[in-house]
Amino acid sequence: MDKFLRILKPVKVYAKHESKSRIIKELVADELILFNREKRRNQQNWMEIYLEKDKVGYLKKDSDAFFRCSFASLNDEISSGFNYEYKTEDASKIATLFHQVGTLNKEQHTVETIEVKTIDDSDEKKIAQLQLEYNADIINVIPVVFTKESEFYVTNDAETNDSLFIQVDNRLGKKGYLLKTTNYTNTEDKWVTPFAITVAILAVIGIFIAFLASGWIVISGLMFIVGFGVAFVAIIVMQILILILRGIFNHIRKRL
Incomplete structure (x- = not known):
């Protein structure tokens, strides 16, 4: 099981875990980078990461610089969400792309809807769902479905970005956004x-x-x-x- 960090903002990579060390690279937002372990040296916490060809580098541990991805197993029966691709150069944030049903002007936009839901227990009707609409002229939306015990990396959670969604990626081509009410277990501490x-x-x-x-x-x-x-x-x-x-x-x- 690999370990990843999701970079949240531009961050410098040092050659050694020392503040005066040479800067060998700068990572940009939304990169997923392999990391080995966390180290504490000279009153500073560092994340040891892997660069190309197994070369290592070090990031200063900063709470808003990256998110430590957790490898998780789905507890719900089903969790369905979405991913999206831009059709234009308008790279708006997700919070501005999806809206409550009935709030977009259908005369000015091609409006389509997507249902996001989690089914904890279908027999007891424990279901959480949300209907969203979006401007189909700007983005193409791809449904994403995970079933019970599916494994994926949680690459950004709702606590980090104050969102309705968690961001997931199984590193096998399936990634996107699920409701923050999705029940999952961090397999690292299982x-x-x-x-x-x-x-x-x-x-x-x-x-x-x-x-x-x-x-x-x-x-x-x-x-x-x-x-x-x-x-x-x-x-x-x-x-x-x-x-x-x-x-x-x-x-x-x-x-x-």
Whole structure:
């Protein structure tokens, strides 16, 4: 599994992870660049990236300079979105290209619509959908559909650009925009949750056996109260454990 950064604005590439190092290249917005790892040197965080022919370079870690793409697996049954291509030289931002239905002047534009939706559970009718219209004289829209357990890179999320959409790319020719309500799991940290749940279950069983052996628990209706209390504590412990494990894992990735 490769790791990518999506460049958000022009950014300088240094030959070494030092501020006084030689600048060997400048990346432009919307580039996807392979990166190896994050390093911290001299009170500065750096991203080690791959250039042509496996040559490495370094970017200063700047929150608005790039977005670290996450490799994800779709949890929803279906998530349908779109991609688009310009027909003219009008390279407007996505926020100005798509509008609520009924807001574009059909006399001045060739107006077409696209439906964007996610289906979490079709049996329970857990569906989120949005109808959009656009000027077909400016752009050509291509529908994009991902199904459950499809894998893709999230190359820009709704939190980063304050958008209704996340931007995705499976690096196999399918890319575009999905609703920000799309449910997906970051596969890089996918192991953390089941591991934490296993530890929490073992901890609950251990606590119960210890209490039973010490005589603190008597087989009666009160056991439901005790069980509820233990379950509540286990949930809190599990959440804390998940956060700790993710923090440790991210710290290890940074230091390697």
